[in-house]
Amino acid sequence: MLAAGAERGLRLMGTTELAGWGRYPRVGCELATLRREDELCQRLGASTLIARGNGRSYGDAALNPELTLSMLAMDRLLSFDAEQGLLECEAGVLLRDLLALYAPRGWFPPVVPGTAEVTVGGMVAADVHGKNHHGDGSFGSHVESFRLATGSGDILTCSRDRNPDLFRATVGGMGLTGVVLSVRFRLCRIESEYVRAETLGTADLDATMATLAASNDWRYSVAWIDPSAKGSILGRGLVTRGDFATDATAASRPTPASRRQLPSPALLSVGLNQASIRMFDALYHRVGRFRSGLRPVHYRSFFFPLDRVRGWNRLYGRRGFVQYQCVLPVAQSSRGLRAILEHVASSGHLAYLGVLKFFGRQGEGLLSFPMSGYTLALDFPMRSGTVDLLDSLDEITASHGGRVYLAKDACCRPDHLREGYANLESFAEVRRAAMNGCEFSSVMSRRLGL
């Protein structure tokens, strides 16, 4: 729970070898732990630094060789207003902790990503999205305010009314505007810890997209795509959708017997190689036969299937892996997604599991990733040629008016970034003012020329 300075990297000559979740790239970084706000001034004496949450971004966003500041010991709860569900906590609090504490009391975070091992600070900095983006938007939309330490050592409260520019630059700003110290955001009421969910098989990309679009009145929806499918079945998938069960419905079906339950397709990305592809096939046909039907699933299995397999990212071996995630505007989605999937299928590279989601509105942050459209994520093991493959995918994404997700990125080029993110200039301006005294930068920001 309390993981003060928990970072098991290898110590090399006084630096620690750090990486993101994909374990690519790995960089020797000076790592320090922030334990209290009043220690921050001494840290800001460094000429450059980046804050780091729990290292669940995939690439190089939370790495800075000169100083990477772990926020994991800043993990205190500060206040909770049980009338309104308004929670304030320090930025290093883990989502997992919040869930364990509040879900049994009937409260649930408004947005959760696909793992509970992230910090609240990381959720703000990446403006994370969940399976409910089409209805509820991204995490930033539910943030009332946060406290941000800027380069001068000033601690500013940022909200839509106070320091609104900094608010918009920091939500989705990947730690580049300062160190988020604490966050105040809203939890939602839930009546049970179970989600009533169903899974549908879809025969091709059009069907998958149509089923997702038709699932808009479900609170949560996502599709797993068979990354090996080609030709007429390109983009076939399994669409899962669900709503939190009311107490009564959950009680009518007690704890789901795991036997009868479909394993989550997400687990396939752990399987690797041909075996996982065959498994997808088997799953797909089971769904086809049974129609999974509505059944209650515990929220942990529904939202965080991969968290059950500890350290699955290590299965990709020493060279690590990358996740490619892009979003394309609605009108371009069908053509663009097809182009991407076809390119991957013909490239000879093996992608493990694709995830497709329908996004609602554009996020509030200047660098927020979500825009109205479809988002696709694919995992690739790092091999020779992977970087070139990603580069051509970036090309396709850019030419269809889309953008890549910085929280997953490790390879994008500055020019592709510019095409996808329209607000880079306003972002740079706000950031420059916030960096007075200390530069907030990462291996990623340097790679992207931010």
Added chain:
Amino acid sequence: MALVLGATGDIGRAVARRLGRDGWQLQLAARDGQRLEAEARDLRLRGISVETHPCDVLSEDAGVSLLDALSATPDVAVCTVGVLGDQSAASDDWRTAERLMRTNYNGPALLMGELANRFEQRGSGVLVGISSIAGERGRGTNYTYGSAKSGFTAFLSGLRNRLWRSGVHVVTVKPGYVRTRMTDHLDLPGLLTVDPDQVADRIAVAIRRSQDVVHVGRLWRGVSLVLRTIPERLFKRMSLP
């Protein structure tokens, strides 16, 4: 009720959370009242009942005044108070050395002694003292700290011997390397280093099972044995971290 001394430290915080989660009501003591309140607020929001008490082990009557302030005599008391200090500063300046000795030996030992008397009167209770591997043998690089921890280890073992008939149990915890504020500036070997949570979990187990002397992390019992058995003729020539 469980009392945690040094509740603003990294291991102290982890212990408080762990015991709180296990269902104990907490009494927290620390020298910095403001920081202690922040920890208490966090624990209360986690649904744990907490009372707080200022306590500086360097002050003369720390033990007695703390015990008088407590709402009730606790069932379990965990002392995490300690300071690593800097050996060369302690070698050069006796005041620094004295302070290090008092913080790591006099203060904690006297506190545990007072608690022991109350526990003995009542006929029950568990005392947990965090000592250190550094107390196994004096090393050139940290003998002031190490000798104080040695004294604390001996004190705890004496208490255990005196009290075992009266239903009071004493646990000595001897961590090796723990990633905390105390060791931030050191290059710790990854394989031998544990997190504060692991220390807290180990303590919870030791309380439940009434264990006497516990190490944290797989290799440390062995390391401790080796440290103690190297002949002095050899030991004095070794340069140890």
